[in-house]
Amino acid sequence: MKAVPAYVMRGGTSKGLYFNAADLPADTAARDAVLLAAMGSPDERQIDGMGGAHPLTSKVAIVSPSTRSDADVDYLFLQVVVDKAAVSDAQNCGNILAGVGPYAIEQGMVHPQGDVTDVRIHMVNTGALAVARVQTPAGQVAYEGDAGIDGVPGTAAPVMIDFLDVAGSSCGALFPSGNTIDTIDGITVTCVDNGMPVVMLHAASVGATGNETPAELEARTDIKAKVEAIRLQAGELMNLGDVTHKTVPKMSLLSPARHGGAVNTHTFIPHRVHEAIGVLGSVSVATACVLPGTVASEYVSKPASNAPSSQTLTIEHPTGAFTVEMDISGTQSLDTFSVNRAALLRTARLLMRGEVLVPNHCLPAS
Ligand code: NQM
DSSP: OEEEEEEEEEETTEEEEEEEGGGSOSSHHHHHHHHHHHHTOSOTTOTTSSOOSSGGGSEEEEEEEOSSTTOSEEEEEEEEOSSSSOEEOSSOOHHHHHHHHHHHHHTTSSOOOSSEEEEEEEETTTTEEEEEEEEOGGGSOOOOOSBOOTTSSSOBOEEEEEESSOBTTTTSSSSTTSSSOEEETTEEEEEEEBSSEEEEEEGGGGTOOSOOOHHHHHHOHHHHHHHHHHHHHHHHHTTOOOOTTOOOSEEEEEEOOSSSSSEEEEEESSSSBOSSOOHHHHHHHHHHHHSTTSTGGGGOOSOOOSSOEEEEEEEEETTEEEEEEEEEEOTTOTTTOEEEEEEEEEEEEEEEEEEEEEOGGGSOOO
8 A cells, every 4th residue: 555644634514634735646637546545435435435425524635835926825625526436626615724724834834923823825726815814822733722613513723714805716707697696497596606606596496494404405306306407507607517517506595594694504515415504605605695686685684785894694504503704895786796805713623644545556656
């Protein structure tokens, strides 16, 4: 077997393998062979690898010193498909992103700057920039702390993340169809990309109540079929082309908030239902909430202000809620609307550092 240095980290509500780019083959096909073997894909149980048999636990971060002068590190996110021999770079991941700052410091790519170290991260998948604020008392990354996020038991050190320029980063425009509302198969949807391509629709319009658990929703083959049919058409509208084999767009079923938030969500990512909601996925939903005329804005009781403003939106999901803070302006119309910054809280934990072993044929002889 060949040994490849790797960390296992929880990033937000996801978990994955973190690699230094220098430890992986530069050739994409050779790299993907290593990652598939490391995760144990393709196999529904990923029994022969490190993957956790769910898209949320079959994720990879590849980190290297940045090629950009305005960033410290480059972060390439890869989704290792659980039951297919496929590795996709078609989406970003804001949860795995939460572990990138700590990883970069642990690897010596970024030097601690006092009690708190800002790590500027170039998200290679979309070209956007994020700044992660990592706790580094006494020059060491702190993982323990008092910050709690829904979907993760207990508390940990906070990692605040600022997104600066994620609008339209995958689809070319914040509202890539050019509309706040589209109709697909007779169902009203809003297509948005504020860091993650997401299609929003009323849960009731496909026969869901909004009270289902993720498992109950996944068992509803009738709902899944309708949602997938809409997704395939929305992909074309969103400049993503044929999305049959892509992990985007995500499909968020909206229903009235139950615990005082702005809106309740159940998100297909795109075939399993998220236990919570993705980071950039929630930024995209929050964005649609503040622009009048979208499917999401119907749930928000507080009218959006026309002046530049900071707004805090709480997006409910199956295991709690996700709060997004945004600086927005121009809410009077699609043409003037912009989100200048989105900020949110995550936590991360280093779970294991060592080497992942892959069969000899995955790596050329050294
Ligand atoms: O939207 C799951 C996750 C994600 C993505 C997915 C994410 C994001 O929770 O930024 O974090 O939607 O595939 O890890």
